Amino acid sequence: MKVIWNDKIVERSEVKIDMEDRGYQFADGIYDVVRAYNGKFFTLNEHVDRLFSSAEKIELVMPFTKDELKQLLSTLMKENGISTGNIYMQVTRGIGIPRNHTYTDPELVPPVFTATTTIVPRDQEKMDQGMSAFIVPDMRWLRCDIKSISLLGNIMAKHEAHKKGGDEAILHRDGIVTECSSSNVWMIKDDTIYTHPDGNLVLPGITKIMLLKVAREAGMLVKEEAFTIEDLKKADEVFASSTTMEAMPIVSIDGNPVGHGQRGAVVEKLQQLYVDAVEKECGQIR
Ligand SMILES: Cc1ncc(COP(=O)(O)O)c(C=O)c1O
Structure with missing residues (x-):
């Protein structure tokens, strides 16, 4: 199963997340989930807008544009052959060393983005x-x-x-x-x-x-x-x-x-x- 790791589509086993990632240490991050039916996203724009809005509310600078993200999500869906299922997207504030509640300039530490797919039929x-x-x-x-x-x-x-x-x-x-x-x-x-x-x-x-x-x-x-x-x-x-x-x-x-x-x-x-x-x-x- 492939996943998105930052701006690349890779095998899940290739992903390496640092144990000092602020998502792991502080749950300092945001997520969203969008559903696809018949291989097509439903309300993709709304979900991507909400992800970017959550990011803005916590002063997290997204690593790509909305269009770039939508393109990546569509490619992942196709590569994983998802017809009816969910894509979870998650963004954390990246690596924080030394450990500190406050965060540095968001431009200096890149956030970490991941996305995974699951097949979930309608019940x-x-x-x-x-x-x-x-x-x-x-x-x-x-x-x-x-x-x-x-x-x-x-x-x-x-x-x-x-x-x-x-x-x-x-x-x-x-x-x-x-x-x-x-x-x-x-x-x-x-x-x-x-x-x-x-x-x-x-x-x-x-x-x-x-x-x-x-x-x-x-x-x-x-x-x-x-x-x-x-x-x-x-x-x-x-x-x-x-x-x-x-x-x-x-x-x-x-x-x-x-x-x-x-x-x-x-x-x-x-x-x-x-x-x-x-x-x-x-x-x-x-
Ligand atoms: C706490 C909470 N409220 C509401 C919702 C419903 O949101 P949505 O309709 O965008 O899935 C969710 C979905 O994950 C949720 O976790």
């Missing part, structure tokens, strides 16, 4: 049946808009949910629902769709942007408004969204059914609208 059955979630305190930092490789808060939350038998953790800060450990979260009450507004407390999900767009175009009522755990527990439908999960129904929370305990009509409609958008860009997937 239609899971998207029809939905998943279970548990509510967990949001212990993360206050810049969740940055797609940081420092994911301990997310990992611990998801692991907590997994230990209870759940698929995902729904996070809250003082009773206000923010997002999930690796996805944005939505609820539907009386045919109105709610999700937390962008800002420093949630990742500006690309799937979220797409779903907001297609829902509004279809005349559905959407409000980017925060809601509480109590609202969530009384919701008619709940779902999570991410690049890899698309729009995934959440059919039970803390062991209790959401609505009728099955995928609801609004989520099903949103799933169809999302797939319509994917098919426009990437060809037939259902």
Whole structure:
């Protein structure tokens, strides 16, 4: 399997990352993941824009232009023969010797870029049946808009949910629902769709942007408004969204059914609208 290492496509075994890399030492880096269907990227521009925006927010100077990166990603996909799968991109601030929290002039130390591909088919059955979630305190930092490789808060939350038998953790800060450990979260009450507004407390999900767009175009009522755990527990439908999960129904929370305990009509409609958008860009997937 080939990977991108800085500006080259090489075999994974050829990659050498220094143990003093700030990504390894401090989780000082950012990442993004983009999905491909039928060998074509979906919302590639949006993902690359978000990666560059995360870089800017941490004063990391990207080692190439957006167009150069898109070209490299396309070549890697073809070389690895990926039809439906994910490409993870990661950039760290490079080698930091001597160890020091502060970093030197970003022009002096080159960042380290890697990208890997994985074949991940769509799990239609899971998207029809939905998943279970548990509510967990949001212990993360206050810049969740940055797609940081420092994911301990997310990992611990998801692991907590997994230990209870759940698929995902729904996070809250003082009773206000923010997002999930690796996805944005939505609820539907009386045919109105709610999700937390962008800002420093949630990742500006690309799937979220797409779903907001297609829902509004279809005349559905959407409000980017925060809601509480109590609202969530009384919701008619709940779902999570991410690049890899698309729009995934959440059919039970803390062991209790959401609505009728099955995928609801609004989520099903949103799933169809999302797939319509994917098919426009990437060809037939259902
Ligand atoms: C914490 C978090 N929120 C939201 C998302 C969804 O973002 P996207 O739709 O861009 O995949 C992710 C995806 O990885 C995530 O990790």
